[in-house]
Amino acid sequence: MTPTRTSARRPGGRSARVQADVYAAVGALVSEGHRDTMTVPQVAERAGVNPTSIYRRWGGVATLLEEVAVAALTGDEPMPDTGAIRGDLEAWAGIIVADITRPERIVYLRAMVSARQGTPGECPCWETRDEQAGQMLARAAERGEAVPTVAQVLNHVVAPLYHHVVFGLHADEAFAHSLVADVLAMAPARVLAH
Amino acid sequence: MTPTRTSARRPGGRSARVQADVYAAVGALVSEGHRDTMTVPQVAERAGVNPTSIYRRWGGVATLLEEVAVAALTGDEPMPDTGAIRGDLEAWAGIIVADITRPERIVYLRAMVSARQGTPGECPCWETRDEQAGQMLARAAERGEAVPTVAQVLNHVVAPLYHHVVFGLHADEAFAHSLVADVLAMAPARVLAH
Structure with a gap:
C-alpha cells in the first residue's frame, strides 16, 4: 500500500501555495476596483505565477472569479426563510x-x-x-x-x-x-x- | 512670499512615503510576534528603506514603536471617568x-x-x-x-x-x-x- 510516485503533478504543497497566491491576487485586484477588467496576465503577475498555470487550472478569469470571490458574496443562493x-x-x-x-x-x-x-x-x-x-x-x-x-x-x-x-x-x-x-x-x- | 528652497530636506511626499512604509513594516513585524525583538535593520529591510533613514528620523526601535504602535493601544492614558x-x-x-x-x-x-x-x-x-x-x-x-x-x-x-x-x-x-x-x-x- 505504498503510495505510487507515477503521477508527476499531484495536488500538494506547491499547488496549495499557488492557489493561495492567486486568491490573494484576485482579492487585491477586486479591492482596487479591477473586478470587471482584470486579466489572467494581471492576476499572474500579481500572484507571481506563470499565466499558463492559471489558464490550465481555471481556464480564465470568469471561472477564477466565480470560484474565489463570488460564492458567498453575491447572494445568488436563496436566503434563509425560516418564518422568524x-x-x-x-x-x-x-x-x-x-x-x-x-x-x-x-x-x-x-x-x-x-x-x-x-x-x-x-x-x-x-x-x-x-x-x-x-x-x-x-x-x-x-x-x-x-x-x-x-x-x-x-x-x-x-x-x-x-x-x-x-x-x-x-x-x-x-x-x-x-x-x-x-x-x-x-x-x-x-x-x-x- | 515665495517659499524658499534653501532647505535640502523638507517634509513632503518622499518623507511621507517613507513614514507610511516604515509604519506598515512595524505593523507587520508586530503582528508576526516580533514586537520585542525587532531591530532597525529588520524594519528597514521590510520597509525597503535605508536603515540610516530610520536611525536619523527615529533614533531607534524604541522611539519608533512608541510613535507607531503604542499611542492608543497600551492604555497608558487615564481612562474616561465621567460617572456614567x-x-x-x-x-x-x-x-x-x-x-x-x-x-x-x-x-x-x-x-x-x-x-x-x-x-x-x-x-x-x-x-x-x-x-x-x-x-x-x-x-x-x-x-x-x-x-x-x-x-x-x-x-x-x-x-x-x-x-x-x-x-x-x-x-x-x-x-x-x-x-x-x-x-x-x-x-x-x-x-x-x-
Missing part, C-alpha cells in the same frame, strides 16, 4: 461564518484589506450583506416582528464576524449566534423607545 | 475612532491584518481593549448601573470600528456613539431576562 427573524439571522450568520473562516477566504479577505487605499466609503462584501439583511428584515417586519435596523444587523453581526476573521480571532457558529442574540436584544428596546 | 457608563463608553469610543482613522494608523492596521497568518486567536489591540472595557464596566457595575458584558462591548463597539477602518468604510465620532447606544440597549434587556 431569529432563525433567518442565525442561518444567515452561520453561512457567512462558515464561508469566511475557510482558509482560502481568509487569505482573500486579508488581501482585500491590504489592497485598500484610504477610505473609499464602500466595500463589495458590505453592499451584498446590506441587501441580504434588508430582505430578511423586510419580511420579518411584514410579519409584525420587532426587528433591529439593517445598519444594526450589519454593524453588530456582519462587522464583528469579518473583524474576527481578518484580525485572526476565533469565529464559529456559536459566536455568530451570540451576535444574532445581541442584535435582537436591541429590537424591542427600539420599539418601546420610539 | 454611557459617558465613559462614548468618550472611549471617540478616542479610539479618532486614533484609528488617522492615515498612518490605517496603514499600520492594514499591514497588521495583512501579516496575520491563520487564526492565532489573539490580537494585541483586542487584548488592550478588553482590559480597558473591563475597567469601565466594573466601575459602572459598582455604581449599580445595568451594563452590557465586556464581550458585548468588544464585539459591538470595538470590532465594528476596526472593521470599518480596515475595510475602508467611513467611521467617525457619530458612528462610534451610535454603536455605544446600541450596546447599551442590550443591557436592560439582560437585566430583565436573567
Whole structure:
C-alpha cells in the first residue's frame, strides 16, 4: 500500500501555495476596483505565477472569479426563510461564518484589506450583506416582528464576524449566534423607545 | 512670499512615503510576534528603506514603536471617568475612532491584518481593549448601573470600528456613539431576562 510516485503533478504543497497566491491576487485586484477588467496576465503577475498555470487550472478569469470571490458574496443562493427573524439571522450568520473562516477566504479577505487605499466609503462584501439583511428584515417586519435596523444587523453581526476573521480571532457558529442574540436584544428596546 | 528652497530636506511626499512604509513594516513585524525583538535593520529591510533613514528620523526601535504602535493601544492614558457608563463608553469610543482613522494608523492596521497568518486567536489591540472595557464596566457595575458584558462591548463597539477602518468604510465620532447606544440597549434587556 505504498503510495505510487507515477503521477508527476499531484495536488500538494506547491499547488496549495499557488492557489493561495492567486486568491490573494484576485482579492487585491477586486479591492482596487479591477473586478470587471482584470486579466489572467494581471492576476499572474500579481500572484507571481506563470499565466499558463492559471489558464490550465481555471481556464480564465470568469471561472477564477466565480470560484474565489463570488460564492458567498453575491447572494445568488436563496436566503434563509425560516418564518422568524431569529432563525433567518442565525442561518444567515452561520453561512457567512462558515464561508469566511475557510482558509482560502481568509487569505482573500486579508488581501482585500491590504489592497485598500484610504477610505473609499464602500466595500463589495458590505453592499451584498446590506441587501441580504434588508430582505430578511423586510419580511420579518411584514410579519409584525420587532426587528433591529439593517445598519444594526450589519454593524453588530456582519462587522464583528469579518473583524474576527481578518484580525485572526476565533469565529464559529456559536459566536455568530451570540451576535444574532445581541442584535435582537436591541429590537424591542427600539420599539418601546420610539 | 515665495517659499524658499534653501532647505535640502523638507517634509513632503518622499518623507511621507517613507513614514507610511516604515509604519506598515512595524505593523507587520508586530503582528508576526516580533514586537520585542525587532531591530532597525529588520524594519528597514521590510520597509525597503535605508536603515540610516530610520536611525536619523527615529533614533531607534524604541522611539519608533512608541510613535507607531503604542499611542492608543497600551492604555497608558487615564481612562474616561465621567460617572456614567454611557459617558465613559462614548468618550472611549471617540478616542479610539479618532486614533484609528488617522492615515498612518490605517496603514499600520492594514499591514497588521495583512501579516496575520491563520487564526492565532489573539490580537494585541483586542487584548488592550478588553482590559480597558473591563475597567469601565466594573466601575459602572459598582455604581449599580445595568451594563452590557465586556464581550458585548468588544464585539459591538470595538470590532465594528476596526472593521470599518480596515475595510475602508467611513467611521467617525457619530458612528462610534451610535454603536455605544446600541450596546447599551442590550443591557436592560439582560437585566430583565436573567
